[in-house]
Amino acid sequence: MSYELYYWPMIQGRGEFVRLALEEAGADYVDVARGPEGVSAMMRMMESVEHPPFAPPFLKDGDLVIGQTPAILLYLGARHGLAPKDPAGGLWTHQVQLTISDFVAEAHDTHHPVAVSLYYEDQKDEARLRAKEFRQNRIPKFLGWFENVLARNPSGGPHLVGTAVTYADLSLFQVVEGLSYAFPKTTRRALKDAPRIAVLHEAVAERPRIKAYLRSERRIPFNEEGLFRHYPELEE
Amino acid sequence: MSYELYYWPMIQGRGEFVRLALEEAGADYVDVARGPEGVSAMMRMMESVEHPPFAPPFLKDGDLVIGQTPAILLYLGARHGLAPKDPAGGLWTHQVQLTISDFVAEAHDTHHPVAVSLYYEDQKDEARLRAKEFRQNRIPKFLGWFENVLARNPSGGPHLVGTAVTYADLSLFQVVEGLSYAFPKTTRRALKDAPRIAVLHEAVAERPRIKAYLRSERRIPFNEEGLFRHYPELEE
Known part of the structure; x- marks a missing residue:
């Protein structure tokens, strides 16, 4: 089923x-x-x-x-084998994912810092302030942490956890996709300080099933109704 | 150990x-x-x-x-037996806890809507707006959901999941404690529409180990450095 x-x-x-x-x-x-x-x-x-x-x-x-x-x-x-089978490895993968979720929630709040019940247009001034904080402090802090996790993984490969792809790798790929859409200049610069994340992003994009998916109709393009939105004024 | x-x-x-x-x-x-x-x-x-x-x-x-x-x-x-042993029950308890975490993050952002790197005093105007949204829309939505979860639990007892206390019950107790400190008037009113949550809160407070803990030195009082802060102007 x-x-x-x-x-x-x-x-x-x-x-x-x-x-x-x-x-x-x-x-x-x-x-x-x-x-x-x-x-x-x-x-x-x-x-x-x-x-x-x-x-x-x-x-x-x-x-x-x-x-x-x-x-x-x-x-x-x-x-589906997208996390290590041992309990400690599974829990660590989950911990990484929870940190990705926190990062994603903050990315969302750059365009909705006051109220999800209001339009972006009704909270643009506050969004500018929150986006500035996000670009200057939060993106470097979160990406620095993921880079550190990659660096400390003894396997050395482009994986956050262990020696094979996990759902956390797929999620970090998606975060890079979203940030690159929402804050292209900031993200390009930030990835220069996070070369391991850049390699992971490319490696996930090249996985055969992911590659086919990204080219399919099933992949909805980014837009200004979603989580990651491109408002040029928020990157100024 | x-x-x-x-x-x-x-x-x-x-x-x-x-x-x-x-x-x-x-x-x-x-x-x-x-x-x-x-x-x-x-x-x-x-x-x-x-x-x-x-x-x-x-x-x-x-x-x-x-x-x-x-x-x-x-x-x-x-x-420690603070969640059901069956995988589905364990996952549901975790799902409830993740929703509590989302609620808690929003409670935090009422006093820090712009930047965790800035003081509350530097974002008071935005905090007023965000706190209003939180009081008017988010507290009723989240508490309504927890009340509904309690109502749908076939066990009928003051438990979010199954027939015994779980870490989710303890966490919801703590959320009620925190909200009652930060937004006392709002929370008192909101709990009138959420009688099952009020009963759960009292039941957890009366558990012998929790009761002893709350009276001990180990329980740090709420204060304005924490997650739940009482700024009277945010309840006006």
């Missing part, structure tokens, strides 16, 4: 971290809200299940409904 | 979620940065380990060093 992924159909957003794991795994899945039933199928599911997700994305596998991106990846990682 | 908890010594902060789990478990632990070696021991550890945590809190158990509050609780929950 195939997985059912529930997420907003018009954006990459947080759902993209799950899509990348499913694609790399070669898993059979349906992106439900992009199908004929659309978003209403997602809303119905959120309201009816015993374990309601707080927000999309969520994944349905038979009777099991899992929300929260890091929890979904914890589940998929164990089932 | 006892656990070593590493966290800022002057605040409850995110470390408190771990402290509550350790206390409820009756686990032997050392709160290292509150001891003679202070914060410098924490900093040395962060810089020297193969798996460096991005930020405190982190927990050391023998050779294992685990960062990220939800990952620490996932680990402790499985070892």
